[in-house]
Amino acid sequence: MKLSVREVTVFAMLGAVMYVSKVLMESLPNIHLLGVFTIAITLVYRKKALYAIYTYVFLNGLFGGFSVWWIPYLYIWTVLWGAVMLLPKNIPTRIKPVVYMTVCSLHGFLFGVLYAPAQMILFGLDFRQMLSWIAAGFPYDCIHGISNFFCGLLILPIVKALEKAEKSLKY
Numbered sequence: 001m002k003l004s005v006r007e008v009t010v011f012a013m014l015g016a017v018m019y020v021s022k023v024l025m026e027s028l029p030n031i032h033l034l035g036v037f038t039i040a041i042t043l044v045y046r047k048k049a050l051y052a053i054y055t056y057v058f059l060n061g062l063f064g065g066f067s068v069w070w071i072p073y074l075y076i077w078t079v080l081w082g083a084v085m086l087l088p089k090n091i092p093t094r095i096k097p098v099v100y101m102t103v104c105s106l107h108g109f110l111f112g113v114l115y116a117p118a119q120m121i122l123f124g125l126d127f128r129q130m131l132s133w134i135a136a137g138f139p140y141d142c143i144h145g146i147s148n149f150f151c152g153l154l155i156l157p158i159v160k161a162l163e164k165a166e167k168s169l170k171y
Contacts, residue, residue, distance in 0.1 A: 001048060006169065011048065014041055015055020022060070030111075030144035035104040036151050038077055040158035042084040043100075044166065053077045072118040079114055080107045101152030109145030112137040 003011070014037070021033045034056070042049040057077060061070045083103055091099055107114075112134050120130040 003048070003051070007048065007051075011045075011051035012055055014052035015059060018052065018056035019059040019063070022056075028147075030108070030140050031147040031151070033151055033154065034077070035080060035107050035148045036154050036158065038080045039084050039100055039104055039152075040155050040162065042081050043155075043159050044162040046085065049081060050078070053081060068118075068122050071122065072115045075118075076111070076114050080104075083107070097153070097156055100155045101149050104152040104155065105145045105149035107145075108148035109141050111144050112141045 018034055018037045021037065025032045037056075038049070038053055041052050045052070057070075057073045060073060064070065080103070083106075084100075087099065087103070115137075116130050116134050119125060119133055120127075125133065
């Protein structure tokens with residue numbers, strides 16, 4: 001996938017917007033717009049959305065430290081991207097919001113489960129210890145899933161804004 005200079009700029013900016021949105025919302029536990037942006041960017045840019053997503057992941061490591069907490073980020077957002085890529089493109093307009101909000105919410109509810117295999121490997125946990133780790137984080141995953149559902153209301157407006165911007169930038 002060869003990128004134009006404009007695309008490199010757009011994906012860098014979108015990754016930076018994702019990172020800034022996370023920083024601005026850090027005072028709220030597990031409430032953020034990362035799932036919303038990941039879904040919206042994937043719906044508009046498809047495969048190329050990975051450039052923006054991994055720009056965010058890189059910025060997160062750069063400013064937060066490339067440590068063991070960061071390693072699962074190398075795949076966690078790709079799982080959400082992949083789920084969106086598997087959705088049919090011709091979802092009826094009336095149910096699009098619910099489908100996208102539900103996918104966003106499920107990613108939040110499953111965040112600890114997705115994070116757990118890396119924790120297990122990195123910290124030498126056995127399966128029971130990994131399940132305990134997931135259970136301990138479940139209340140936060142509930143907050144994450146519920147907030148992702150409601151934040152998911154922003155997905156289609158962001159998609160429309162990105163599509164409008166893309167149309168205005170075509171030359």
